[in-house]
Amino acid sequence: MKIIYVASPYAGDIQKNTEFAKTACHHVMEQGHAVFCPHLLYPNILNEHNPKERQLGLDMGLAMLKSCDELWVFGKHISQGMSMEIERAKELKMPIVYQELDVVQNVIPAFNPKNFEVKRKDYGNTGGNCMVGTIQFYLPDLDRILWVNCNDESASITTADYMWNTDGSESWDCYEDVLVASFSFDESPEQWSQWLPMVHETLLYTIEQETAYFKKPFSLPVAWLPDTIRKNAEPGYLEWLQSEGKNAEIEAQGRIVIDEAYPCSEQTLSGIGTMGYQ
Numbered sequence: 001m002k003i004i005y006v007a008s009p010y011a012g013d014i015q016k017n018t019e020f021a022k023t024a025c026h027h028v029m030e031q032g033h034a035v036f037c038p039h040l041l042y043p044n045i046l047n048e049h050n051p052k053e054r055q056l057g058l059d060m061g062l063a064m065l066k067s068c069d070e071l072w073v074f075g076k077h078i079s080q081g082m083s084m085e086i087e088r089a090k091e092l093k094m095p096i097v098y099q100e101l102d103v104v105q106n107v108i109p110a111f112n113p114k115n116f117e118v119k120r121k122d123y124g125n126t127g128g129n130c131m132v133g134t135i136q137f138y139l140p141d142l143d144r145i146l147w148v149n150c151n152d153e154s155a156s157i158t159t160a161d162y163m164w165n166t167d168g169s170e171s172w173d174c175y176e177d178v179l180v181a182s183f184s185f186d187e188s189p190e191q192w193s194q195w196l197p198m199v200h201e202t203l204l205y206t207i208e209q210e211t212a213y214f215k216k217p218f219s220l221p222v223a224w225l226p227d228t229i230r231k232n233a234e235p236g237y238l239e240w241l242q243s244e245g246k247n248a249e250i251e252a253q254g255r256i257v258i259d260e261a262y263p264c265s266e267q268t269l270s271g272i273g274t275m276g277y278q
Contacts, residue, residue, distance in 0.1 A: 002033045005068040007085045008075045010039040011048070024074040024099070036068055039081075062088050070095045111141035113194045118201065119145070123209040131213060133206030137198050146180065148195070148202040152210065152219055155199050156182040185224050200226035207250055217249035217257050229254040237262060 006028060008021045021040055028035040038061030046053040058081055065071065071089040073082065073096065089096050120136040134149045149156045157180040183192055192199070204226050207218045222242050230238070233248070233256045240262055241248055249257040 002069040003067065004028045004033045004035050005065050005071045005085070005089075006035055006037040007071060007073045007082045008037075008039075009077065009079045010043070010081065011079065014043075014048075020075070024072070027099070028072060036064060038064065058084060061085065065089060065094070066092055068094070070097055072097045072099050074099045111139055111194075113197045115139070115141055116198060116201075121205055123206070123213075131210055133202055133209055135198070135202045135205060137201075146198070148198045150199065150202045150206045152185075152206075154182065154184045155195075155202065157195055157198075185221050189223055199224075200228075204228065204254070207254065208252075211250070211252045217251045219247040219249055222248050226254075229256065232256075 006021065006024050008024050009017045010021070011017075018040070021037055025035045025037050025040065038057065042057035042060060046057045048054055048057075061081075062084065065085060065088055071085060071094055073086065075082070078086070086096060117138040117140070118135055119138050122134045123131065124134075125131055130151060132149050132151045134147055137146045137148060138144070139146060144159060147158045149158070159180055181192065181195060189196060189199075203220070203224070207220075207229075210218050222238050225233070225238075225248060229248075229250060232254065237256070237258060238248065241259070244261075246259065249259070251257055
């Protein structure tokens with residue numbers, strides 16, 4: 001059994017980074033190794049906001065590094081403390097393993113997915129005429145801003161994470177976008193249930209903007225339809241689309257266009273569009 005030293009971000013969003021470190025340690029233990037993670041130990045003993053005590057914690061962590069077999073690095077960016085650990089491991093000629101864990105969605109603290117505030121909406125071209133709708137949400141339960149981005153193929157959710165400035169200012173003023181979740185609309189929405197209310201809100205906005213911009217229906221798998229569109233659709237038609245493996249075609253005002261191949265009477269189709277969209 002090896003002893004693995006875990007390096008991952010800590011300062012900044014301490015709550016999220018602590019949960020991330022715990023998940024990283026659990027990953028190490030699942031591989032059959034023992035683990036040492038200084039920022040899950042020393043902050044419970046020392047005052048992280050006292051520069052001298054924070055530096056003492058970093059120094060003690062580096063002192064323990066030489067007793068470990070390998071350094072495993074986790075996270076989207078390298079903090080100042082992590083850089084020191086990596087440099088020390090190189091001096092010790094210790095194996096350094098960079099880990100890429102798809103665990104961000106598992107370390108977001110619990111929150112009410114329907115409790116959000118819309119702060120800003122944007123719709124624009126990200127290049128190559130790829131139009132994306134973006135909504136900035138504020139989550140009161142987390143006191144956190146999230147951005148949800150949608151086009152006709154996928155959605156992504158990003159937040160901002162603090163980074164340690166390397167300009168000698170000893171500050172956390174610099175930040176970068178961090179990917180929280182990314183998924184294709186070909187996937188099942190069930191595993192993304194905590195994000196669905198915000199994704200549906202962003203989809204409604206994107207559909208509104210895109211149908212006006214391109215003057216044609218927006219194509220979306222039935223499973224991802226926002227409730228406000230679904231409740232106005234003919235249930236039998238939605239079932240037929242799913243059985244045929246077809247997407248719902250949505251025009252302006254969230255009106256679903258009926259495929260001419262749908263085996264149904266004109267009476268049933270009354271009030272619902274047809275594929276003859278102009």
